[in-house]
Amino acid sequence: MGMSNLTRFEASEGTRATTLDSILDRTLAGDAISEAEGVTLLEQTDAGAIAAIREAADELRRQQVGDTVTYIINRNLNFTNICEQHCSFCAFRRDAGQEGAYWLSLDVMLHKAREAVERGATELCMQGGLNPQAKQDGSSLAYYLNLVRELKQACPQLHLHAFSPQEIQFIAQQDNLSYAAVIAALQEAGVGSMPGTAAEVL
Ligand code: SF4
Known part of the structure; x- marks a missing residue:
């Protein structure tokens, strides 16, 4: 038409x-x-x-x-609000140590993922602040990969809709990697799709 x-x-x-x-x-x-x-x-x-x-x-x-509307049950897991960026519109971010700042432990994240499955969720939408302390063996990517692997191991049926373009950019900069390398590694570890948020990148 x-x-x-x-x-x-x-x-x-x-x-x-x-x-x-x-x-x-x-x-x-x-x-x-x-x-x-x-x-x-x-x-x-x-x-x-x-x-x-x-x-x-x-x-x-x-x-x-057509006019068919579908939906899924998912849970949002914003694993930390500690963020080094200062987007002018953001009421979510905190500095490390500031009142209200949080960074969930892996155990808490796994508990939330299992709880989501018990309640019928098929997807976990996972995003967080840009936390320079979130590293494993000095690597930001290693921290994120471990997170993804642990979550997929605990709940293999959950689709992981995880890490905005802003977070990909952050990980790449922290570890001096290309965006493609970061995305490929996360996908390989179990990330199923990328949220379309973080329009501030544009
Ligand atoms: S990157 Fe995200 S969490 Fe950080 S200030 Fe911007 S919108 Fe907030």
Whole structure:
């Protein structure tokens, strides 16, 4: 289905509107868009353009999955709020030693994971602050890998939706590794997917 049934973006800059409509039409026809075209969509600031993108996304959702809504039972495990970063919007982070700062022990994390399974969870969503003390044998990645392996060993059926792009960047910087190496190692250890949060990276 093309954009004919949808509100077309009427921009004063005709070429930009044509480009946008053409990208959205091809998306709705099932074509993959290029990275450059994705950037073009992200760069739109005009309210009409944004409405057209939103409408196309909704139409694509309707085409692909209809109106069926599904859900899973998961548990969020925010294992530490100690964070070296100071994102201006964040009310979660604390400095080490500050009132309210916490860092869960492995035993507590395993207990929470088992408890989640007992309550019917199929997924653990795990994220935490950027804690430079969270290291094993001097390695940040080793700490995270141990966490993942222990959790998967205790609850192999749990899907681990874990560690935001911000945390991947943090681990890579701490251990001087590439993002690809960190992601591959975590995946190998048992991480199933990456949360899409931490938009501050952008
Ligand atoms: S990285 Fe996460 S926990 Fe740390 S300050 Fe930013 S939003 Fe908060």
